[in-house]
Amino acid sequence: EAQVTQNPRYLITVTGKKLTVTCSQNMNHEYMSWYRQDPGLGLRQIYYSMNVEVTDKGDVPEGYKVSRKEKRNFPLILESPSPNQTSLYFCASSVGQQETQYFGPGTRLLVL
């Protein structure tokens, strides 16, 4: 089954404790992206990747890092999480200019 998976689905952590949210797709998509969803703000892009070893900042990259060492994986790294990073995070992938972006199930993060 074609899908985008994220782990963990739920995470509670404390300020400053490094964490990684994994994202994996099995559709051989070149393009992958991370979004955060906050009430009243919709989804905002954090980082995106056009292909392996090609990443770039989205609209709200501060406090986040990403890497794309393999085509299927695109982890989101929070080196020193802060409470303002409490949010719902979505990973998405797509191929080609006209193709639809497929979204993962989301990761709900709470930073205390």
Next chain:
Amino acid sequence: AQSVTQLDSQVPVFEEAPVELRCNYSSSVSVYLFWYVQYPNQGLQLLLKYLSGSTLVKGINGFEAEFNKSQTSFHLRKPSVHISDTAEYFCAVRATGFQKLVFGTGTRLLVSP
């Protein structure tokens, strides 16, 4: 740069009534337009998309949307809603030649019996 405006943050409606969720966009270049639905505690699912051709686009679950270039709108409609349509709906735009999706702030559709 592109932007999307969903003026209605919440739309309450009775079951079997028609509904329209409004979406307006701004862009200096040609765009593709999308509607996504998010059911409670789930990810986003594509409802429909406009890439080119006919301005009336039909999607899943009986939804349709009409692209109006002169009014820069892409309103979502359904002639008769069900309780199960209760969800949050996001309009999104993507400039042609680019992958980045820009989302609106979402409209919560509340369907009551």
